[in-house]
Amino acid sequence: MSTMGETSLAATKLRPPPPPGQLVRRSRLDDLLDRGVGGQARLVLVSAPAGSGKSTLLASWLAGRPEAVAWLQVEESDSDPVRFWSYLAEAIGQAHPIAANDLKAIVVGSNGDEFVVVTALVNQLAAVAGPLVVVIDDYHLIDTAGVQRGVERLIELCPHQVTIVLSTRIDPPFRLGRLRVRDQLAEVRGADLRFDADEAAGLLGSPALDRALLDQLCGRTEGWAAGLVLAGLSLERAADPGGFIEAFRGDDQFVVDYLRDEFLAAVGADDRRRLLETSILDQFNGALVDAVTGASGGAAWLNDTASANQLLIGLDRTRTWFRYHHLFRDLLRLEAHQAFPERVPGLHARAAAWFEAQGDHGQAIVHRLACGDLHKAGRLLLVHGPRLIAGGQTETLRGLLDRLGEVAKKLTWCALMYGWCEYISGRYARAEEWLGIMLDAAPEGFDQTPSISLRVNIQLARGDVAAALGTARQVSASLMAYSSDLTTAAGAAYAWAGQAGEARRALRLAAEMAAADEIRTAQVLALVYLAVVEFDDGHAASAQSAACTAVDTARRFGLASYHGIAPAYAIRARTGEDPARAHADATHALSLARRASTDLALGFVLTACGDTLIGLGDPAGEPLLAEARAVFARCPDPGIAGRYLARTQSRHGVAEARAGRVAVLAEQLTERELAVLRYLPANLSQRDIASELYVTLNTVKTHCRAIYRKLGVGDRRAAVQAARDLHLL
Structure with missing residues (x-):
């Protein structure tokens, strides 16, 4: 999930923020949260505008609770499903002894499929003995529908000892009404978070203010934490506190005007310069500050500034990593673009160079893009892109490629990665177009081997077995030299083409390679296709054994809900002897296959399940064969799957068809x-x-x-x- 250079920075995402120097205990809110965790609430929702003190409240409250705590600080890039679920698994793994690495492998292997991931995560959480609080902070930054569905499903299925806490600026798109009716939702809203006079006194730490002035200040700010913090920055040097409070307002526009006209104007020239220059960064430490500003003493400056200014927030207890309050950061960036717009690209270039030296290519690419150096960003993707694909973070990769624009069409590896993104998203025609773009950009003598796996997968996805077989034969003589992904794809092409010997050789090798590399979905898929080979070869006992091996392996890896194993369930149903189990397997195979399968796999599953259900006397079987016909009608060459459908229709008298494997020619062809x-x-x-x-x-x-x-x-x-x-x- 992370390169070595990202480790220390990523760790700040998985810990509650340390308490500010001026921490205020808010017992009335602690009681609200306590009742949520101590009652039947599945979800504790803390929903309020920016600057309301949500994160600080939760961190201070949890510090006094006995439960284990898993904390995930969400960033904008975490909308990528694989990235989100991987970080959440890691956060939970740090709080409780669950198999986080196994969970992350499932996340990557399923490309963040919420159905697969949540099922595996809930099974892990069910084994947790003690209570656990899972906090997801800044949840409003998640804008991916699949992640939203998954989190809602996690809330519904979580065992009773687990409570989910979401901190957000806007309500999530969940069915909150249903949770309220069931008394499974505890809520802390913006009105609850408003500071009263006693709490404001603690936040400001100013004994000079009397009760009347505190009441007036709370009225001016409507108890808004950010407004109170800003007031506190000036109150100590105000000659007339009453006059200052009389003029102070706490609305958003005033915050902008105040920060610009009062706060920034009051800081020294060196501090102001560092503030503006470092505003291009989302998070920073002393070394990064020095690299961007070209100065020294960044670590000491950060600690001194954080001690005096609550708008600079520490992210770890060692006071190494920091970030600006979001409102403050936005203003600093606006001021930087107004003060020295010509220097901003150079600041991003310095940040990119620092991150690249640390091995954090993801952040380096972001800053290369920000400074307009698209070609260097593209070259960095040559290293970082394959890592994102291997880690399943195709949404992140797509976002970076989109920002490259036309440059992506001129770099072969970027075009190839675009193709993978489109293929994984199920847009096979677009994936094929990107393969064409790759070839147009390729220099003379370009080695197309890296693209063969994608090409075979696209051809199989489109139901063109003949084309896939032709492509697979280009590498069949030296499969040992290639990845388990390519070997699995080649084996699948041979399997769907009915080339049993070649398929067994490639798929057994693929399963061994994937097991050695711990690429679990590739290993499971290789076993699934081996079951298809045995089934097509007419060996019912061998097919049943192979299907059971595939299903059992998938279950052991937490992939029992992965749509790729649908053919194995269908084969186990067709070759099993227990009618009840066969019916259950067929039903499960259909539910999996309908979610995301390619036409070949879907048509095969429909046929096998239809065959099984008809044999069991279930009238639902025949319509499945009709659906399979429609699926195969859009396949250029469905291979053995099409032949199996024809044979099944003939056997059940559903349609007139010549079927069966041809043993000998009736007459030699000329x-x-x-x-x-x-x-x-x-x-x-x-x-x-x-x-x-x-x-x-x-x-x-x-x-x-x-x-x-x-x-x-x-x-x-x-x-x-x-x-x-x-x-x-």
Whole structure:
């Protein structure tokens, strides 16, 4: 999830912020939160505007609670599902002895699929003995629908000893009304967070103010914490506290005007310069401050400033990492762009160089983009992009590539990574377009091997087994030299093409490689395709054993809800002897396959489950076969899956069809018929084939009829698969 350079910075996300120097205990709010955790609440929602003191309240409250605490400080980049769930798993793992590494592997392997991840996380939490409070701070920064659905599902399914606490500026898009009716929601709102006079006195730490002035100040600010903090910055040097309070307001516009005209005007020139220059950073330590400002003594400056100014917030107890209050940061950035706009790109360039030296390529790329150095950002993606893909953070990668704009089309590796992003999102046509863009950008002699895995996966996703088989054969002689991902893809192509020997060799190797590399989804998929091979080969016992191995392995890895194992459940249903279990497996296979499967896998599962249910006397089986027909109709070449459907329809009398594996030719094909046969897997019309062979359209039609008759099939797709069975293709 993180490179070595990111470790210390990422750790600040997983700890509550240390208390400010002027901490105010707010017993009335602590009591509200206590009742939420001590009662039946599944969710404690702290929802209030910026600057209300939400994070400080929660951190100070939790410091006095006996429960274990998992804390996640959300950033804008955490909307990436894999990034969010990985960090949440790590946060929980630090609070309780759960298998966080196993959870993170599931997150990455499923690309952050909320159904898979939440199921695995809830199973882990169910084994937690003691109470646990899980806090997600700044939750309003999450804007991904899948993450929102997952968190709501987590709240619904969490065991009773776990309480979820969300701190946010806006209410999440959950069904809060249902939680209220069930008395499962505790709420702290903006009105609750307003400081009264006694609390304001503690926050300001100013004994000079009498009760009447405190009441007046709370009225001016409406008890808003940020407004009170700003007032406190000036009260000590105000000659007339009463007059100052009379003029002070606590609304947003006043905050901006006040910070600009009063606070920034009052600080020394050196401090003002450092404040403005470091405003380009989201978080910083002393070394980073020095690198960006070109000065020295950054660590001491940060500690001195934080001691005197509550708008600079410490992120760890060692007072190493800091950030500005969001309102303050926004103003500083605005002032920097007005004061020295020509210097801002150079500041970002310095920050990028520092992060790159620390090995944090993600932050380096962000700052390269901010300073407009798109080509350097693109070159850094050559290193960082594959890490993001391997870590499943395709949404993060897509965001970076989008910011590169036209530059991404000129760099082969960026085009390839764009292709992977589109493929993983299910946009196969766009993924194929990016492969074309990659080739257009490629220099002479470019090695296309890195793109083969993506190409095979796209071809299989589109249901074009012939094309996938042709691509896989380019690397079949040296699979040991490639990744488990490519080996799995090649094995899948052979499996769907009915090439059992080649499929077994590639898939067994892929399973071994993935196990060694701990790439669990690749290992599970290899086992699933091995079950498909055994099933197609007609060995029911072997298919049942292989399917059970795939399912059991997936369950051991927490991937029982992963849509990729749907074919294994379907095969186990079709080859099982227990009717009740077969029905349950078929039902589960269908629910998984309908979520995200490719057409080949979906059509196969529909067929196998339809076959099973018809055999069990369930009328729901026949419509599944009709649905499978519709799915395969959009596949250029569905391979053995199409043949299995034809055989199943024939066996159940659902449709007239010639079916079954062709053992021998009824009659040998002529040379001209073989020539036509070789063109059938391609996406060419009969007219196109005639043009390629320099013959008439009628001649090609005549040859096709002869080919179908001799192979014992009724259409072009069946002819292609029969020819593969007989090793004619």
